[in-house]
Amino acid sequence: MPKQISPYYSKTGEVYHIYGVCASGSAIKRGRKVSGKSNKKLCKACIDIRAGKRPR
Numbered sequence: 128m129p130k131q132i133s134p135y136y137s138k139t140g141e142v143y144h145i146y147g148v149c150a151s152g153s154a155i156k157r158g159r160k161v162s163g164k165s166n167k168k169l170c171k172a173c174i175d176i177r178a179g180k181r182p183r
């Protein structure tokens with residue numbers, strides 16, 4: 128199972144991520160990536176990763 132990391136999100140996105148391997152999380156451009164959760168929801172792909180449904 129992928130290792131969970133500190134929450135991060137995109138300035139332009141509506142969700143936050145907890146896995147570095149998340150496809151949409153890793154697609155965030157440098158400079159738009161921010162640490163924390165803000166008031167965002169957890170990314171659906173990250174939920175699936177945590178549930179073991181997908182490797183990344």
Ligand SMILES: [Zn+2]
Nearest residue numbers: 144149170173
């Ligand atoms: Zn994600």
